[in-house]
Amino acid sequence: MRPRLPVSGTASARSATWWRDYVSDAAHGPLPALLLALTVATGLVDAVSILSMGRVFVANMTGNVVFIGFALAGAPGFSLAASLVALAGFLVGARFGGIVVHRFESNRGVLLRNVVAVELVLVASAAVLTAVASTPFGSGVRDATVALMAVGLGLQNAAARRLAVADITTTVLTMTLTGIAADMPSRDLKVASRRSLSVTAMLVGALVGALLILDVSVASAMCAASGVIASVLVGATVATRHDSPWRTGA
Numbered sequence: 001m002r003p004r005l006p007v008s009g010t011a012s013a014r015s016a017t018w019w020r021d022y023v024s025d026a027a028h029g030p031l032p033a034l035l036l037a038l039t040v041a042t043g044l045v046d047a048v049s050i051l052s053m054g055r056v057f058v059a060n061m062t063g064n065v066v067f068i069g070f071a072l073a074g075a076p077g078f079s080l081a082a083s084l085v086a087l088a089g090f091l092v093g094a095r096f097g098g099i100v101v102h103r104f105e106s107n108r109g110v111l112l113r114n115v116v117a118v119e120l121v122l123v124a125s126a127a128v129l130t131a132v133a134s135t136p137f138g139s140g141v142r143d144a145t146v147a148l149m150a151v152g153l154g155l156q157n158a159a160a161r162r163l164a165v166a167d168i169t170t171t172v173l174t175m176t177l178t179g180i181a182a183d184m185p186s187r188d189l190k191v192a193s194r195r196s197l198s199v200t201a202m203l204v205g206a207l208v209g210a211l212l213i214l215d216v217s218v219a220s221a222m223c224a225a226s227g228v229i230a231s232v233l234v235g236a237t238v239a240t241r242h243d244s245p246w247r248t249g250a
Contacts (some may be wrong), residue, residue, distance in 0.1 A: 028165050029246035030239050032194070034112065035168040036201045037232045042171050043205020044225035045123065045149050048130075049086070051210060052218045053142050054079030056086050058149040058156075058172040064090075064172035081139065082146050089147040093154020100155070101162045108163055109247045111234035113245060115159040120229045127222035135218070167195045173202055 042059045047059045055078050065084050072187040084109035097115060106113040126148040133141040153171065160170045167176050180195045205228075212221040240247070 014204050020244055023222060027165075027246060029109070029244055030235060031090070031108065031163055031165050031246065032168055034232050035160060035163065035165055035207050037228055037235075038116075038160070038170045039168065039198055039201035040205035041123075041225045041228040041232075042153065042156075042219055043202045043207075044209040044228065045153065045205075046122075047206050047209025047213060048218055048221050048225070049146060049149060051213050052084040052130075056068075056146055057093060058086050058090065059153040060226040061087060061090055061190075062172070062174070079142075085143045086146050086150040089150030090154040090157075093151035094158045095154075096151075097155040097158025101158055105162055107240070107247050109200060109236060111238040112159055112163065113233065113240055116229060116233045116236055119152040119155050120226060122148045122155075123222065123229055124137050124226045125129065126152075127219060127226050130222050131219035137218075167191070168198050173199055204250075231234050 016089045046057055046059050046168045049056050055067060057067065064083055067078050068080065068087070071078040071083055096118075100112060100115055100118075100207050104114060126145045128143060129145050129148070130137070137145070157169075157171055160168070167179065169176070180192060180199075183191065205225075208224060209221045213223060
């Protein structure tokens with residue numbers, strides 16, 4: 001008979017397996033971990049846009065379209081201009097992202113690296129803008145910041161759509177939450193944990209972003225988002241140096 005592993009050894013093996021599923025997955029390599037980090041960045045960025053830019057989403061266009069409806073109805077506290085800028089910026093980013101996807105879709109690692117590099121420039125530029133501008137922000141600073149962030153998130157969405165890592169879209173959690181509840185009878189813990197991590201990543205990003213905005217500054221939250229995106233860029237760059245089947249998969 002095969003000797004049974006000690007409890008501690010079993011727990012360690014499970015932990016190692018869990019970690020490998022995100023950093024060296026057979027089908028997706030390190031993409032799950034990198035996309036989860038981008039999900040945290042999304043929470044940070046949306047915290048800035050909602051709390052400091054006139055109740056506007058730059059990542060979740062479903063919510064943004066609803067906000068446009070509220071603004072058109074004259075509901076107080078909603079900026080029609082900021083919401084329209086965000087929508088237009090997101091579409092521009094998604095369109096450019098589609099071009100990048102078409103150009104680099106044969107290598108998923110290079111695709112993510114290139115998209116995140118551009119996104120970092122955009123979000124870091126928005127961070128600089130919020131750092132040098134006086135508060136409260138004027139409409140020009142607000143709209144420019146929203147536009148930069150929205151273009152970056154449009155790019156991110158286009159890339160995440162092509163990378164097609166299940167349950168890690170980086171921006172939209174509606175179907176992820178639906179899957180958690182609807183598929184509960186299947187008791188697939190691996191799938192449930194992946195979905196739960198996506199939700200947790202967004203929550204952590206939003207929480208940290210809100211705390212930084214309330215207790216430090218808007219610029220600090222933007223810098224935190226830039227730092228997370230930069231870490232993804234480093235990870236994607238390292239990943240492209242090794243030939244692996246996941247790079248051409250999906």
